[in-house]
Each structure stands twice: as structure tokens, then as C-alpha cells.
Amino acid sequence: MPSALIRLAPFAIVFIVFGLSGFGAHAQTVRPEAVATGLENPWGLAFLPNGRFLVTERAGRLRVVEANGQVGAPLAGLPAIDAGGQGGLHDVITDTDFAVNRRFYFCFAEPATSGGGNSTAMARATLSADNTRLDDVRVIFSQKPKFSSSAHFGCRIVEARKEGKPDGTLLLTLGDRYSRMQDAQKLDNHHGKVIRVGKDGTVPKDNPFVGRAGALPEIWSYGHRNMQGAAVAPDGTYWTHEHGPQGGDEINLPQPGRNYGWPVVTFGENYGGGKVGEGLTVKAGMEPPLHYWEPSIAPSGMAFLTSDKYGKSWQGNLFVGSLKFGYLNRIELSEPFKGRVVREHKLLEGGERIRDVRQGPDGLLYVLTDSPRGRLLRLQPG
Template sequence: MRRHCCKAAALLCIVISSASAQDASAIRTEIIAQGLDHPWALAFIDHQRMLVSERAGALRVVQPGLPISAPVAGLPNIDVGGQGGLLDVITDSKFSSNRTIYFCYSEAANAKTGGSGNSTALASARLSDDATRLEQVKVLFSQQPKFDSRAHFGCRIVENTDGTLFLTLGDRFNRMQDAQTMNNHHGKIVRIRKDGSVPADNPFVGKPGALAEIWSIGHRNVQGATLGPDGKLWTHEHGPQGGDEINLPQAGKNYGWPVITYGENYGGGKIGAGLTSKAGMEQPLYQWTPSIAPSGMSFLRSNRYGKAWQGNLFVGSLKFRYLARLELKDGKVVREERLLQYVGQRIRDVREGPDGLLYVLTDEANGQLLRVLPAKY
């Protein structure tokens, strides 16, 4: 066990521990599926069946005890390469009646979008009754401008309590300064309606020189997003070399990248002036230095693992290959525990299932879908 002081606005000493022998024996993992090609996200379509996206451009149906399905037909053209491909997928809150899903992916420039390069796009579709194809596919949003890059697509989707959609967008790596300007979508979180239109109460509606879709700015590469039990949007994002952050993005706020960061340039050296704080820019709720390369994010609402885990936040680590369990108190992270290190694979996504159990995807060429089981199951 070690202690780590989080360099946020109010210094808070965090206890970080690897899973002890007692903790490790309290859970185990069950392989639901394997042989997935770099799976990126999962979404339940009923009590047992899940949609799983593969970065290589396939969407599959997975059900315990059955073979992985053939690719679901009907996806739009996807620009696969580097960090790009088919990324997040979620179901609509009324999926049982409308069978609507939302998915985001890397979209190459085309005659309709104009420009060149690629960017993140968000689409909606109806999943057919037999779950073999997508119908009524509609692109709701395309990040602008397109740019020739294979990195930092962001691409997590969250349905808000008011029925609007949040979409996280990366800074495209070489366009990090764009995260501080309002005439583009790089390094932003956007909020749109389910038909692709802009809500009238978005913070920058009617502001000269600002894109109306923008919800918050100053982000680097947000690959985790979820609604908390408090009904607020929670996100995490990759720092450069250090400074991975957890934030609660609020309307119109600036989260600092690349002006303030707890990270540094790859290979060392300050980013810009090397600031970690500046007036008008938000401090992270929590940050990791060194970077853990976070991906996936979910609150556990059930008590299937005991009351101590209920309400905890779970985040995957790609770099160090573990699942972080974060205990919260008064809106702050007070303890972090590292789970599933014995799996030895990059953790890409984590979701709570309808059964109240945690499901985890591993980002490997032979990726797995794991169910995390309590000792008494």
C-alpha cells in the first residue's frame, strides 16, 4: 500500500493499494467471450445479450454460452487506423420500445462533410428485431474540422437525464491548441439532441465565433464518461506523460488543456509554460501521475459485491492493466484499489450489467469480455 497526494485544488491524501489476498479472493472473473478484435465498448440490449464494438470496424452480439455473432450489418464507412475505428456504443434509455442505439466512430472526409482527413462522428440507428442489422442509420454529428490524424478521437457517449446526448472529442494530438478556441470541436465535449439539433440552453448558443454544440472546452482525449448517481456528467481523460484527470464537466467551463496540466511532454520537458493552475480554468477532481492511460468508466449502483463497493467508481487502465476501484467521500476520491491485475490485459471498458455485476472488456487482438463475480455467486 502507498499514499499518493493528488495535486488538485485542495490537496487530498489518497490511499492506493493493490488488491490484497483477502480482496483478491473476494472476486473472480468469468470469461464470457474471447477472440474479439480489440473490443472497445459494450452495451446491454436485454438482460443477457450485449452489443460489443470492435475497433477494427465490427459490431457484434455477445451472449453468455453462445458463439459471438457475425458482424451486425449496416454500419457506415469507418476509417480504421491507429486509435480510430468503431468506438463507443450505447443503447437509448427507451431501447426496449424503440430499439435505438448510438455509436461513434472515426469518419473519413467525404463529399458530404467536405475537407480532408478524418474526425469523430456520432450516429443513431435502429437495431433490427433479430439483432442482425442496423436500420435507419443517421449521422447526428461530425467533428469539425476534419484533420489527418490517427490519434485522440475521444468518442464516449452519455445520455443525459434530460434526454440530450453528450459526446467527448479528442484534440487530435497535433491540434492541441484548438482545445482553447471556440470555432472548432477539437478537445471539446459537445451536447446535442437525439435528432442532432442543438439544445437552446447550451452555454455558447448565440455567442459570436463559438460553435453552439460545445458544452465544455480544454480537454485532451476523453475516453471515459458516465452519469454519476448525482445525475452529473463524470469524465476522465488522458494526460500527456502524467496528469490523467477525472473531471465533472460543467456547462461553459474550461478544463485547461494545454495551458495547465500535471503532465509533461513525451520524453520530458514542460508543456507550454508548465502551469498546473490558472484563473478561469478548472482543476481536476483527481489526477494520476504517472499516467495509467484510463479508459472506460462506470459507477456501481448495486450491492452485489457488498455495501463497501456500492457507489464506487470503476475505471480501466490500459497502461498498467488493472481495474481501478475508487472510493468517494463528499465528492472526492479518498481511496483507490487496483483489481484484476492477474488478468494481465489492457482494460478498455467497464459497465454495470442489468444483473448488478461488472463487465469488463480487454483491448487485445484476442480480446475478452469478462464478468466480475463476487465470491458468493
């Protein structure tokens, strides 16, 4: 089986092993089954009771997809959304107690009310009983400062867990807005950060920068570029991935108060060549990535597989979509749900951009393909 050794971080040796047809060891296959079609650049996916789905479209629409694949009309009640470029309506998750409160959370590009500009914002809402509108909509976080940009919004939401149980807070990834990348190293703004807030938008007292002069209290970690994937392992460990510049996409495990280096250190380079920042890959006081890709795969979406629907060898694997190369990446770890990356496998190599991946209540994987005629796919064991 051929293998390729990628450029090495000094703290780890990582082999990417691909077998024939893009698969490595344990060559289980999957059979994509179209659940719904005709979605315009779908971005985020959440699961509703009775086999329904909640799907965002980047253009600024939120839809319920029925269990039979019927795509509903856009839901009424969304706030103003600045849709353009990379911005629009992005991620969505349902509350742990959705069956009782019908509450969910979503993030989007929020236009300024005056003076121009936009930023990533997160809101909560209640889905009406007839699945046609949003009620009780409230923005619970708004990235500061607003800035005129159509790039690097980040915008993945997860519910944080402690000792394996939800702790009542939300973690949200925020991009550096591209031309404001130097802000990622400063604590007086939300660019290039992970933030943590309560479900009502309040700041948890145990956030790492609470009470620190000149630092925004919502910040959880900093020194990030553009994170479009996030997941929580069963043990509560928080995982993210982010787009590098040219090369250097990363997987990180953001810890409270830690600095992840962008744009001072990176395994990538400027578009067209040339060093970024100090031209270093590691530096004291800055956390190295768990894993990086060179060349970039343009990752989006992230999920752990906890079920055994695809066999025991897949249980505990990490799944990440590739926008650039159009495949779903199955990532084997040295231990289930933890450890280092030991092997990667390409699935669904059909050229479709994979925007999101989630494990459904049935234990199967679901993906969204990013195109003007995007699809919601269910992955059946092959």
C-alpha cells in the same frame, strides 16, 4: 498499510492507499468469468434484452454476443469507418427506450468524403428484429474540422440526466486530435471538447454557447485532451476522465461553459520531458481536476456501481480501466457517487488492457479487454 502521496494540487490532498496484492481496505475480491472470447480489440459495450450484449470492435465491426457467449457475425449497415491507429468504431449505448424503439447510438472515426482527413462522429440506428443489421442509420453529429490524424478521438457517449432523469440529450467526448491540441482552447472548433446534442442531432437551446459569436453551439465544455471514459452519477452529475501527456491523467466533472485547461495547464509533461503550455498546474478561469494520476494509468471506460452485489462498501464506488498497467481501478469516494477520491484499489492485475467497464442489468460489472483476442468478462463476487 503502506501509502503513497502523489504530487498535490493546491486545492486538495489526495492519498492513494494500496494494501497487499494491490488492494486497500474492504478487500473484497472478484472472480473474472469469460462470457465471450476472440473479439478483435473490443472498445464499447451495451446491454440488450434477454442477456445479450452489443459489442464494438475498433477495426469497424459491431457484433451481438448471445447470453451463452456465442459471438455473432458482424452486423450489416455501418457507415464508412476510418479504422487505423487509435481510430475506428468506438463507443455504443442503447436508448433509454430501447425495449420499445430498438434504437442505439454509436461513435466512430468518420472519413472525409473529399479532401482527406477524419473526425469523430456520432450516429443513431435501429437494430433489426433478428439482430443482424442496422436500419435507419443517421449521423447526428460530426466533429469539425476534419483533420488527418490517427490519434485522440475521445468518443464516449452518455445520455444526460437532469434531476435524476434522462433529459433527452447526449453528451459526447471529443479528443484534441493530438497535433491540434491548441484548438482545445478555441470555441470555433470541436477539438478537445465535450458536446451536447439532442437525440436527433439538434442543438439544445440551453447549451452554454448558443448565440455566442464565433462559438460552435454544440459545445458543452472545453480545454480537454483525450477523454475515453464518461459516466453519469445517479444525481445527474457528469463525470469524465482523460489521458494526460506524460503523467497527469485526470478525472473531471465537466460543467456547461467551463474551461478545463488543456493545454495551458496540466499535471503532466511532454513526452521525453519538458513543460506543456505555461508549465502551470492551476490558473484562474480554468477548472482544476477532481483527481489526477502520476504516473499516467492510461484510463479507459468508466462506471459507477449502484448495486450491492459486491457488498455495501463497494456501492457508490467509481470503476476505471487501465490500459497502461492492465488492471481495473476501484475508486472509493468520500461519499457514495460524489466527493473527492480517498482511496484506490487494483483489481484484475493480470496484464490485460481494460478498455471498457459497465454495470449490467444484473448489477454485476462487465469489462472488455483490449487485444486482438479480446474478451468480455463478467466479474463475480469473489
